[in-house]
Amino acid sequence: MADTQKLYDAVLNGDQKTAIAVTEQALAEGIAPLDLITNYMVPAMDEVGRRFECEEYFVPELLLSARAMKGSLNLLRPLLTAGGVEPAGRVAIGTVKGDLHDIGKNIVASMLEGGGFEVIDLGADVAPEKFIDAVREKGARIVALSALLTVTMPSMRKTIDALKEAGVRQQVKVIVGGAPVTQQFADEIGADGYSDNANAAVALARRLSMEKESV
Amino acid sequence: MSRLRSWLLNGPLITDGAWGTQLQALGLPLGVTPDTWNLDHPEHVESVARAYVDAGSQVILTNTFRANRVTLADSGMAHLVEPLNRAGVAISRRVATGKARVFASMGPTGKMLMTGEVEPEAVTQAFSEQARVLAANGADALLLETFSDLDEARFALRGARQFGLPVVVSFAFDTGKNLDRTMMGATPEQVAEAMQAEGADAVGANCGAGVERFPTVCQRLKAACSLPIWIKANAGLPEIQDGAVHYTTSAAFFAGHYSALTAAGASFIGGCCGTTPDFIRALVAARSAPCV
Numbered sequence: 191m192a193d194t195q196k197l198y199d200a201v202l203n204g205d206q207k208t209a210i211a212v213t214e215q216a217l218a219e220g221i222a223p224l225d226l227i228t229n230y231m232v233p234a235m236d237e238v239g240r241r242f243e244c245e246e247y248f249v250p251e252l253l254l255s256a257r258a259m260k261g262s263l264n265l266l267r268p269l270l271t272a273g274g275v276e277p278a279g280r281v282a283i284g285t286v287k288g289d290l291h292d293i294g295k296n297i298v299a300s301m302l303e304g305g306g307f308e309v310i311d312l313g314a315d316v317a318p319e320k321f322i323d324a325v326r327e328k329g330a331r332i333v334a335l336s337a338l339l340t341v342t343m344p345s346m347r348k349t350i351d352a353l354k355e356a357g358v359r360q361q362v363k364v365i366v367g368g369a370p371v372t373q374q375f376a377d378e379i380g381a382d383g384y385s386d387n388a389n390a391a392v393a394l395a396r397r398l399s400m401e402k403e404s405v
Numbered sequence: 406m407s408r409l410r411s412w413l414l415n416g417p418l419i420t421d422g423a424w425g426t427q428l429q430a431l432g433l434p435l436g437v438t439p440d441t442w443n444l445d446h447p448e449h450v451e452s453v454a455r456a457y458v459d460a461g462s463q464v465i466l467t468n469t470f471r472a473n474r475v476t477l478a479d480s481g482m483a484h485l486v487e488p489l490n491r492a493g494v495a496i497s498r499r500v501a502t503g504k505a506r507v508f509a510s511m512g513p514t515g516k517m518l519m520t521g522e523v524e525p526e527a528v529t530q531a532f533s534e535q536a537r538v539l540a541a542n543g544a545d546a547l548l549l550e551t552f553s554d555l556d557e558a559r560f561a562l563r564g565a566r567q568f569g570l571p572v573v574v575s576f577a578f579d580t581g582k583n584l585d586r587t588m589m590g591a592t593p594e595q596v597a598e599a600m601q602a603e604g605a606d607a608v609g610a611n612c613g614a615g616v617e618r619f620p621t622v623c624q625r626l627k628a629a630c631s632l633p634i635w636i637k638a639n640a641g642l643p644e645i646q647d648g649a650v651h652y653t654t655s656a657a658f659f660a661g662h663y664s665a666l667t668a669a670g671a672s673f674i675g676g677c678c679g680t681t682p683d684f685i686r687a688l689v690a691a692r693s694a695p696c697v
Contacts, residue, residue, distance in 0.1 A: 245581050245582065245586070247590075248580065248586065248588075248589060248590025249580075249588055249589050249590060250519055250589055250590060251590075253517070253519060253520060254519070257520070287435070287436060288434075288435025288436040289435070289436070290436065290438065290471075290479070290480070290515075291515065292515065293515060293516075293517060293588075296517065296520075296522075300520070314479075315436050339435075340652075340678070340679075341426070341429055341435060342435055345435070369579065370642070
């Protein structure tokens with residue numbers, strides 16, 4: 191019998207190989223995908239998040255756990271979709287125009303994928319039009335903007351303004367982050383949410399996508 | 406005695422301030438890799454270098470932070486490794502000769518080793534290639550700066566050390582409640598021990614946090630190794646006013662930390678993002694200030 195508790199440990203310890211192996215075995219034995227996610231994987235990621243907030247875990251541990259989650263989710267996703275369960279949401283993420291840094295954005299993208307989101311990674315130095323296309327043509331419902339340089343922070347505002355002008359601002363939630371970005375700045379430019387780290391960004395995206403549904 | 410230590414016999418050296426923000430003030434457009442101005446607008450790059458030498462910098466850097474093959478390849482400029490680095494050293498050399506030493510700047514690749522975005526050998530190769538050009542064109546020393554991953558710094562240092570120049574390795578401590586960890590979770594102690602073991606000639610902290618955070622990090626680096634310490638703080642957290650970015654730290658506030666930094670064991674002191682030649686002038690004045 192599959193030792194599903196091992197799935198919790200594998201995610202917590204960032205052991206993708208074991209996460210995949212346990213998931214395969216559990217599925218072969220007919221254990222429901224949602225059971226695995228709800229009872230083992232999500233609690234493990236919650237513990238990962240707690241350790242990160244307490245500074246027991248840092249970015250490397252986050253990334254490894256997210257990778258283990260993703261390995262397992264790749265096996266579960268098709269079954270979930272077949273069973274009518276949709277992904278947590280579709281996120282278009284990118285570093286804003288003029289900014290070439292992408293590590294922070296990549297970390298958040300990995301965490302979102304580990305959190306069950308479908309992520310459209312638009313890369314770095316992304317023009318506002320590309321975010322608009324991702325909303326219109328690819329159905330992104332959350333737009334995540336990253337900036338590392340102080341001088342590119344105004345590009346966040348421009349991107350949000352462009353979403354408004356294109357008439358798609360109401361369809362999406364916009365979240366922002368990056369070293370120089372603050373909650374105050376996020377409020378000022380009319381973003382829906384701000385997070386100062388990749389872990390909290392997932393919780394934020396979850397909260398916003400639920401708001402979205404209740405509207 | 407190592408060559409680098411011999412430069413410190415008469416006390417700490419004052420280095421330079423930011424280049425990127427200075428070049429932006431001269432019209433560098435957003436999204437343009439600053440290093441390309443070594444070829445496209447050498448006169449502007451030279452004016453930044455000259456401003457620092459005139460302000461009293463005893464060490465100036467080069468405008469080559471992003472000029473490694475891995476980073477340049479991202480924007481289709483891998484073929485420019487040689488010319489960008491050659492021109493970058495030549496510009497700083499031209500201005501510094503007889504007045505300041507040239508420490509050639511090398512930033513991280515911007516790729517994550519642990520997720521397999523880049524392989525260890527590619528990191529070592531990229532920094533070896535960049536260091537070779539910088540050394541061949543007259544750099545006095547090499548500076549690996551703004552690193553956050555111990556492994557990437559190790560692999561980079563292996564490449565950079567191959568040409569006989571002293572190598573400084575500096576990390577950005579910007580994470581954790583006390584801003585005393587790198588993004589990847591490394592502490593000052595781990596950084597100092599790892600870089601000394603790997604053969605660095607000096608170790609340090611740059612960028613990341615405002616200057617008031619640096620004396621503690623400096624002291625911890627110093628206590629954990631026997632290497633000279635390199636410190637380049639940025640001008641505090643920027644604020645947005647009327648859509649424009651302002652750094653709130655003044656040159657006087659910044660230079661007010663000079664004695665705390667030397668007391669904490671700093672051998673090289675300068676500024677990172679947001680600092681200007683005024684900050685360097687203030688440091689020079691702080692160094693010669695009478696006892697209070």
